[in-house]
Amino acid sequence: MAASDERIFVQAIRRYCAGHGIAVDVRADGWLIAMRRGDERRFAFGYDIGLNSAIAHRLANDKSATSEALALERVPCIPHHLFLNPKLGRNVVGHGWREAMLGLLRDHPQGAVVKPNEGTSGRSVFKVTTEAELDHAASEVFSMSAGLVISPYVAIEDEVRVVLLDEVPLVVYSKQRGTDWRHNLDAGAKPTLLDDSEVRTACVKLAIDAARAIGITFSSIDLVCVDGDWRVLEINSGVMMEALGKLHPALVQATYDAALDRVFDRVHSER
Incomplete structure (x- = not known):
């Protein structure tokens, strides 16, 4: 694969390692x-550079667990109700799931959202x-996932x-x-940096509350405004900035640099 075809995440790690005398092997x-x-x-896997604890990583990657953990700490969030794949068996899934x-x-x-x-x-x-749309969505998600979540x-x-x-x-x-x-970047949404404002301040505070709730160190946290109030939609343990990197490459590189500094500073302190 040519360097120009690599994900921005991979390119950023290559640049960091080249500038810090760190050998890198991309597989x-x-x-x-x-x-x-x-x-x-140290390893990077997917978009995860290994800064987060195993439990924080698992919570963040599980939409239902994230919403439950946030609710425990009274952090405003969009609820995600878990349903396990019936193929796992009645002893696991139980009765009455449909x-x-x-x-x-x-x-x-007004509708519900079904997703893995x-x-x-x-x-x-x-x-x-x-009901027909729900059955179709559940069938599609269960065909490739061990569980789905339903949110309003x-x-x-x-x-x-x-x-x-x-x-x-x-x-x-x-x-x-x-x-x-949807607001997903892969679905055509465009990233726009926020200047200092009341919205930015409110979102940063809510994101910090969410990160504290699950004990995560490095993350991207998605927040949504509904009826004028901000709520957490999800927490991502893997920090993906591919779309943003095309518009603001220096900012994205600096962000990954800061995280990798943390990775290798920790290594140094453990010696």
Whole structure:
């Protein structure tokens, strides 16, 4: 793979390592990156550079667990109700799961959103308003996932992503929706950096509260404004900035540099 075809994440790690005397070995088309300095080796996998604890990483990657953890700390969030794949068996899934799904749909006549419990970029995300649409969405998601989540469909007035490192906001931008009802960057939304404002301040505070709730160190946190109030939509343990990197490459490089400084400073302190 040519360097120009690599993800911005991979290119950023290459630049950092080249500037800090760190050997780098890129495998699996860039999805596994080994970094070596002296006797110490660190890995990046996907978009995760290994700064977060195992439990924080798992919570962030599980939409249902994230919403439950945030609710425990009274952090405003969009609820995500978990349903396990019935193929796992009745002893695991139990009875009445479909009726519970239909109950959620009845509770939200404006519609519901069905999506995999784990996963990013808005893939296999369905808005449903009828029983037939719900059954189709559930079948599609269960065909490729061990579990799905159902959340109420809400009219999102604005969406902001905050990239945090040790509770410091390194990047804050809004997602300007395109023709799709979703705000995912892969669905055509455009990132726009936020200047100092009341919105930026409120979003940073909420993002920090969310990060504290699950004990995560390096993350991107998606926030949505609904009826004038900001809520957490999800927390991402892997920090992906591909779309932003095309517009603001220096900012994205500086953000990954700061995170990698933290990785290798920790290595140094453990010696």
